[in-house]
Amino acid sequence: MDSFGAFVRDRREALRQTDRRYSLRQVAERIGVEPSYLSKVERGEVAPPSEETIVRLARELDVLPDVLLALAGKVSSDLLDTIRKRPLLFGQLLRELRDLPDHAVLRLVREVRDGDW
Amino acid sequence: MDSFGAFVRDRREALRQTDRRYSLRQVAERIGVEPSYLSKVERGEVAPPSEETIVRLARELDVLPDVLLALAGKVSSDLLDTIRKRPLLFGQLLRELRDLPDHAVLRLVREVRDGDW
DNA sequence: TGTATTGTGTACTACATGATACACGCTCGT
DNA sequence: ACGAGCGTGTATCATGTAGTACACAATACA
Known part of the structure; x- marks a missing residue:
């Protein structure tokens, strides 16, 4: 059930083939979380991060935020707002x-x- | 911004006009929360309760759960599930x-x- | 008049979420 | 060979959510 972590790890390692700046540590630093935390996220040891962190991660890995949010099982807050109105x-x-x-x-x-x- | 609490209090007191079993204490007991908590909810001293409690309260006061959920600013979990799929x-x-x-x-x-x- | 019931104030609690801090041992490039 | 950089394990924490527990003063009513 952890397609999220697996997807992130795959995507990051794919980028890493051609750009050594995509190590777990460096990505973690660029999105503003601890390396150990991103490690746990990628291995599904902990639940997916908050929406904000997911969006930063999506930008960093150049994937659509909606895709990552979907994998995390989160409904994005702008949709919630739309419904709440x-x-x-x-x-x-x-x-x-x-x-x-x-x-x-x-x-x-x-x-x-x-x-x- | 606390239309929720006000609505609940009004509705409960309306029912109470014709049925003395709609005291705060008795309603609290029937929906399974402490009287002091329901009191705080009705006065907006605390945020609206959980979805489950809101639904029990709606049944008790004979209003549509969706209406109470909407007043609480919550998106009901079955809609979230629908989107998540x-x-x-x-x-x-x-x-x-x-x-x-x-x-x-x-x-x-x-x-x-x-x-x- | 007294007792039963009512609403409320104060203090506290359990659990979940979303992380941080830091040490450790491995590995890769020069 | 060795130091920089790597991924990970363990312990810990801050904040939010959703309440409980209980005493107290006012009120209703029989």
Whole structure:
């Protein structure tokens, strides 16, 4: 269940092939955490870090923050804010969409994006 | 900013008009918290309770859990689960809908509910 | 009038989260 | 060969969350 740590380690080591600045220690320093902590995170010995730390890590490893947040099982705080502003409305919507297949939801996304809403 | 506590107190005292079993102490006992704690919650001296306690309180006061959860500024865990299952998809959707007016989102909800999705 | 019940103040607590601090032994490059 | 840099183990901590425990004064009521 620790896809997060494994993903981070893989990605970091991939970058390291061509750039020796991607050692665990140096990455830890650049994102502002202790090396021992990042070590534990990568091995899944501890839970994924906070949202802020995950975002800094994502930037450092040049991956989409959303991807890393998803692997960590976190819902990003801007989405939470979006829901909190209109909880009943978005609650209703999400429960309606919960059981629909991806393609149906995607169709909706495109419709909204392209349409004259 | 404590609409939660105020709402709970108002609702409880309304029920109490016709049923003396809605004293703070008795409600506290039925939902399984200390009276002093419920007192602090109602007066906004402390933050709203956990989701579980909020739901028990909602049942006791016969209001929709979603309403109380919304007043507490909490996003209910079943919605979080829904997003967590397909984070990129729902993330994209919510960001698309974030700035649309209520009626547009509602139209979407109805379209999905009534349509042949 | 007294006792049963009520709401509240003060003090404390258990547990989770998100880390830090530092020592240790290994390994890689010069 | 040896020192710089590496990853990791152990111990510890600060803050937040979600409450409990209990005494107390006011009130209601029979």
